[in-house]
Amino acid sequence: MRRALAIAAKDVRERIRDRSAIVVGIIAPLGLAAIFSFVFNPIQSFSFSATYAVVNQDGGPASTVFVDQVLGAMEASGAVDVVATGSVDEARRLVEEGADPFGSGEGVDGAFVFPAGFSDLVQSAQPAGFEVIINDGNGAGANVAVAMARSYASQLDSVRLAVATAEHLGDTTDRLEAGARAAAMPQPVDLVDVPAAVKQLGDTTFYAAGLAIFFLFFTVQFGVNGLLEERNNGTLSRLLVAPITRPTILVGKMLTAFLLGMVSMILLAIATTLMFGAEWGNPIGVLILIVAGVVSAMGIMAVVAGFARTAEQAGTFAGIIGVVLGFLGGTFFPIAQAGGLLATLRFLTPHAWFMQGLGDLAGGNLADIVPSVVALLLFGLVTGSVAMVRFRKGLQP
Amino acid sequence: MTYVLECHDLHKAFGDLVAVDGIGFHIAEGETYGLLGPNGAGKTTTISMVTGLLERDAGEVTLDGEPLTSSTTEVRRGIGLVPQELALYPDLTATENLTFFARLYGMPRPLARRRIAEVLEVTGLADRAGDRVEKYSGGMKRRLNIGIGLLHTPRLLLLDEPTVGVDPQSRNAILESVERLSGEGMAVLYTTHYMEEAERLCDRVGIIDHGRLEAEGTRHELVQMVGQRDRVRLTASGPLETVSTTLATLPGVRQAGVRDGGIDLIVDDASALLAGILATVAEGGVTVSGVDIDEPDLESVFLHVTGRALRD
Numbered sequence: 001m002r003r004a005l006a007i008a009a010k011d012v013r014e015r016i017r018d019r020s021a022i023v024v025g026i027i028a029p030l031g032l033a034a035i036f037s038f039v040f041n042p043i044q045s046f047s048f049s050a051t052y053a054v055v056n057q058d059g060g061p062a063s064t065v066f067v068d069q070v071l072g073a074m075e076a077s078g079a080v081d082v083v084a085t086g087s088v089d090e091a092r093r094l095v096e097e098g099a100d101p102f103g104s105g106e107g108v109d110g111a112f113v114f115p116a117g118f119s120d121l122v123q124s125a126q127p128a129g130f131e132v133i134i135n136d137g138n139g140a141g142a143n144v145a146v147a148m149a150r151s152y153a154s155q156l157d158s159v160r161l162a163v164a165t166a167e168h169l170g171d172t173t174d175r176l177e178a179g180a181r182a183a184a185m186p187q188p189v190d191l192v193d194v195p196a197a198v199k200q201l202g203d204t205t206f207y208a209a210g211l212a213i214f215f216l217f218f219t220v221q222f223g224v225n226g227l228l229e230e231r232n233n234g235t236l237s238r239l240l241v242a243p244i245t246r247p248t249i250l251v252g253k254m255l256t257a258f259l260l261g262m263v264s265m266i267l268l269a270i271a272t273t274l275m276f277g278a279e280w281g282n283p284i285g286v287l288i289l290i291v292a293g294v295v296s297a298m299g300i301m302a303v304v305a306g307f308a309r310t311a312e313q314a315g316t317f318a319g320i321i322g323v324v325l326g327f328l329g330g331t332f333f334p335i336a337q338a339g340g341l342l343a344t345l346r347f348l349t350p351h352a353w354f355m356q357g358l359g360d361l362a363g364g365n366l367a368d369i370v371p372s373v374v375a376l377l378l379f380g381l382v383t384g385s386v387a388m389v390r391f392r393k394g395l396q397p
Numbered sequence: 398m399t400y401v402l403e404c405h406d407l408h409k410a411f412g413d414l415v416a417v418d419g420i421g422f423h424i425a426e427g428e429t430y431g432l433l434g435p436n437g438a439g440k441t442t443t444i445s446m447v448t449g450l451l452e453r454d455a456g457e458v459t460l461d462g463e464p465l466t467s468s469t470t471e472v473r474r475g476i477g478l479v480p481q482e483l484a485l486y487p488d489l490t491a492t493e494n495l496t497f498f499a500r501l502y503g504m505p506r507p508l509a510r511r512r513i514a515e516v517l518e519v520t521g522l523a524d525r526a527g528d529r530v531e532k533y534s535g536g537m538k539r540r541l542n543i544g545i546g547l548l549h550t551p552r553l554l555l556l557d558e559p560t561v562g563v564d565p566q567s568r569n570a571i572l573e574s575v576e577r578l579s580g581e582g583m584a585v586l587y588t589t590h591y592m593e594e595a596e597r598l599c600d601r602v603g604i605i606d607h608g609r610l611e612a613e614g615t616r617h618e619l620v621q622m623v624g625q626r627d628r629v630r631l632t633a634s635g636p637l638e639t640v641s642t643t644l645a646t647l648p649g650v651r652q653a654g655v656r657d658g659g660i661d662l663i664v665d666d667a668s669a670l671l672a673g674i675l676a677t678v679a680e681g682g683v684t685v686s687g688v689d690i691d692e693p694d695l696e697s698v699f700l701h702v703t704g705r706a707l708r709d
Contacts (some may be wrong), residue, residue, distance in 0.1 A: 006500040010486070010493075017488040017529075234484035238545065241448045242501045243474040 003244045007252025011226055012259055021222050021260050026267055028046040029215040033208045034315045050141030051081040051102065053091040053133075054197035058312050064128070067111070077379055081106070084317035085165020088113050088131075095133050108251055109141025112149065122156050129153075201359055205279050208272035210331035212265055213354045216321040217297045219264045221315070223257025224302040227391060228311040254298060261294035281361040285369050289357045292376035299383035300325070306390030349381045399462045400425050401505070401584035402447070402553050407456035409442050409608075416442040418608040421456075429575065429585040431599030433592065433695060439608035440588035441481060444557050448478055460553060474502065479543050483560045487531035491522050491541050494530060495548055500636030500656070502549040512548055519574065520544040536567030542573060553584045560594065572598060592695045602695060606703045617666055619698045626651055627667035631660045631678065632687035640681035647673060667692055673674075 011033035052071065056063050062210070067082075074080035077102035083101045085091045091111035093099070098107030113131040132149040198379035200208065230236040239249050269286060272278035280286045301318055308314035326332065329351025330341075335342055346352035357372030399400045400423040409417040417439045424430040432440045445451035447458050448468060458465040463472045486494055495516060499509035517523040520540040530538060539559065546554060555577065560568045575598050579585050589595055595602050596616055604614040612619055620626075637655045644662060645653040652663040660678075664670050667690045678685055 003501055003503070006497065010489070010497045013493070014486060014488045233486060234480055234482040235486065237448075237450055237480050238478060238498070239452055239501070240483045241473055241476055241478045241504070242498070243470045243472075244501060245470055 001251075004248050004252040004255055007249065008223075008237075008255035008259060011223065011253070011256035015222050015256075015260065021219060021264070024215060024218045024222075026264055026271075029211040029264075029268055030271055030275075033211045033268075033278075034276065049079055049081075049106065050109040050144060051083065051100075051106050052141075052145060053083050053085045053094050053101075053108050055085050055088055055091045055111065055113040057116045058114040058118035059116075060123075062119035062122040062128075062156060063066075063114035064119075066114070069150060070148065071112075082107065085111070088133075092133050095135050098135065110145030112145070129155070145176045186231075189259055201355070201362055202273070202279060204276045205358070205362075206334065206355075208268065208276060208278040209280065209355060209358050210351075212268040212272075213293055213297075213329075213351050214326040214331040216261055216265055216293060217301055217325065218318065219368070220257040220261040220294065220297045221301045221305070221318050223253055223255075223260055224298060224305045224387070225311050225314050225318075226253040228305060228308060228314055232311050240268075246392065250388065254302075257301070258294055261297060262290065262385065265290040265294065279362070281358060282366060285361040285366050286358070287367075288373055289354060289361070289369060289376070292373045292380070293350060294356045295380035295384070296353075296376040297380075299380035299387065302387030303383045303390070306387040326351055328352075330355060347375075350376050354377075401461060402427075403457075403462075404443075404447060405457045407443060407446055407458070409439075409446055409451060410454055415504065416608050416631045417446065418494065419456075420608070420610045421601075422603050422613060424584045424586060426552075426584055427579060427582045428600045429579045429587055429598050430628075431595040431602040432586070432588040432605050433590070433595040433599075433602050433699070434452065434588075435590050435607035438590075438605045440590075441557055442608075443605070444447055444478075444555050444586065444588060448476060448555060449473065471514060474549070475552040477546040477549065477554045479546035479554070479556045479559050481561060483538050483542050484545070485530050485538060485541060488529060490527050490529055491517060491527045491533075493545075494541065494545060497504060498545050498548055503548060512550070516544040516548050519547070519577075521570065535562065536570075539563050539567055540570065543574060546580065549634045551583070553586065554578060555586045557588050558590070559587075560589070560591065564631045571610075578692070592699070596695055604661040604699055604702055606699075611702045612698065616695060619695065620693045621665070622698070627693065628670070628691040629662040629664055629667050630687075630689040630691075631662070631674075631683075631685050632689075633659055633678065633683045635683035636681060637683060640678055640683045643681060644674060644677055647677065650674070 012021075031071045054067055054071065056067055060341075068306065071080060071082050075082050083094070085094065091113060093353070094101065094108040095111050100107050111133040113133065115130065118128055120126075120354055130149070130153075132145055134145055158247070176337055230239060266287075269280050269290070270280075273280060298319070304317045304321055305314045310319055326349075328335070328346055329349035330346050331351050335346050335352075347356075353375040357369040360368040360372065402424040404423070405421045407417050407420045409415075420439070420443055422430060425570060432443060434440055437698065442451065446456070447452045447465070449469075460472050460475050463469070465472055465476075486497070489497070492513060495513045496509065499513060504512065515524075517526050520543065522537060522541060522544070525533065525537065530541065533541070542557060546556070560571055563571065572594065575587065579598075579600075583600075589592070599616075601613065601615055602619060604619070605613045612622060624636055637660055641653045641655050641660050642648055644660065647670070649665040650662055651665065652662055658671070660675065660683075664674075671688070671690070675685065675688075
């Protein structure tokens with residue numbers, strides 16, 4: 001083992017001396033993470049805005065609550081502009097034409113139409129309805145209008161049901177009072193929206209981790225290509241004649257790859273946390289994922305080196321494979337959100353499992369990363385075994 | 398007698414090409430054995446089989462009586478290899494290169510420090526020990542290449558054409574190093590296709606061609622083997638005929654005759670007989686103004702044995 005360590009120490013010294021590992025393993029991913037973080041963060045601060053028309057022919061409490069409290073609150077936050085219109089036809093025209101009533105550059109995304117007597121029908125537990133006029137081409141604003149209307153209608157249904165039930169049971173309370181009491185009751189099922197940042201990685205963390213795992217595959221290459229470089233230097237013959245076993249040479253090279261990979265990943269995790277505010281998660285979980293990620297990268301890149309004839313050829317192969325796996329694995333953009341076949345295929349890459357593991361760690365606990373860790377280690381074990389067979393064959397006298 | 402290195406009946410073929418065909422030789426302590434042959438003769442293949450870098454198809458190699466195979470790691474400690482191509486880490490300094498190999502050979506730290514200093518001194522690199530090897534001249538790299546092979550004081554040093562592509566000054570330094578090492582008791586296997594190097598360095602020479610050891614022995618034995626003699630010409634004045642007749646009776650002198658103001662002799666071994674010849678001439682009253690010796694060289698032996706010139 002001491003001699004394997006001597007080989008690894010020599011290799012690391014060479015890599016530090018020629019600066020290649022520092023550039024590929026630390027500077028490049030850190031620089032790109034900084035650029036991505038600065039470029040994409042303004043886009044993420046984009047906020048929703050829409051313009052809605054309202055036709056309130058009812059004027060009763062059920063429609064007034066929606067207009068004043070629901071739309072009013074959104075208007076107060078600046079997310080929504082509300083324009084009151086006198087007729088359904090006018091509202092429809094505004095929506096269809098995408099008119100810009102405030103000259104803000106935004107057309108009307110939808111219109112809410114409350115017919116006369118709407119509130120009375122609700123309070124008397126009679127069938128009632130209001131209209132939402134949208135133009136399919138208006139996108140998010142139109143969709144939000146429909147969602148708001150459905151949500152409000154659902155709440156009104158609860159009130160109507162409560163009033164009807166009370167009447168059926170012989171409650172003599174005034175309908176208005178009963179309706180008010182029903183509306184004030186808490187909902188039986190309360191959906192708690194978990195903030196997205198807790199379930200998945202934040203943007204800065206995503207790019208920091210994505211670029212780290214992407215460049216990891218190039219960093220470990222400096223170790224696994226070691227045998228090819230020894231051959232290139234002519235020093236392989238000296239190693240083979242020395243009083244050490246051939247497996248010792250292989251262990252030394254793998255140690256080099258492991259050390260470079262670990263140092264690169266740990267430094268990047270620390271640096272992106274301190275410099276860009278990335279949140280990698282529980283340090284123990286992150287460390288476990290990094291170890292598993294390094295093992296998987298070593299295995300895959302060792303196979304590449306095992307089938308290459310020269311270090312240059314291995315570098316070319318590794319470049320192609322690293323980029324393809326990196327993109328497919330979603331290290332540059334969250335490919336899972338693309339859905340379909342790509343979202344499934346990404347799990348053929350260690351990159352996706354690593355990102356998945358970090359996401360699971362962010363929204364859960366250590367046990368949640370087990371599937372990702374197992375998958376990463378399996379990648380390393382299977383590909384590493386193939387590589388070892390190739391390497392040992394290459395070292396045979 | 399146990400030799401440092403013994404090779405018996407080595408065979409190696411690459412497909413249909415027979416690279417080494419039944420080669421066998423031995424090297425004693427303090428002896429320099431040369432494998433002389435043209436490029437492609439099988440010299441490097443032989444060295445590769447001796448070191449275990451190549452699997453032998455057949456044959457046996459022992460180091461101090463211990464069988465040498467690719468799996469006998471400890472026995473390999475006795476071998477120092479100087480490959481034909483430079484085998485160095487260019488991004489490391491000479492000291493770092495040597496330190497790495499010292500660790501690889503498991504040398505204790507104090508011994509390693511001492512040996513590294515000695516090797517740097519012997520190779521003339523002490524002043525540049527802290528410089529990266531990539532900044533060295535070709536000759537300096539060659540010297541370090543040899544130094545690494547010597548670092549662990551091996552019983553057997555294998556030098557595979559160490560002077561190829563080397564400037565005359567560095568070449569001479571390398572040859573002097575080999576002579577010194579042999580004098581210190583190291584067994585040396587030296588492959589070359591330079592006849593002059595083999596003649597200068599080697600106690601015994603094996604002439605190798607097409608993977609076969611065609612002839613083996615000291616230079617004198619090889620010359621004897623092919624029936625050639627040394628020629629000595631004395632440019633002289635005085636009673637030449639009388640002295641010539643006397644010289645012809647000396648042991649080892651095959652022929653003597655007067656020609657063009659001098660005496661021409663054909664002898665077995667000029668270097669061994671020259672002192673006696675000059676003494677006889679002086680006793681006969683002849684004044685010698687010049688001596689020319691023409692010894693048959695290994696080139697002519699190679700030509701005789703293989704039917705072609707060494708550099709064909």
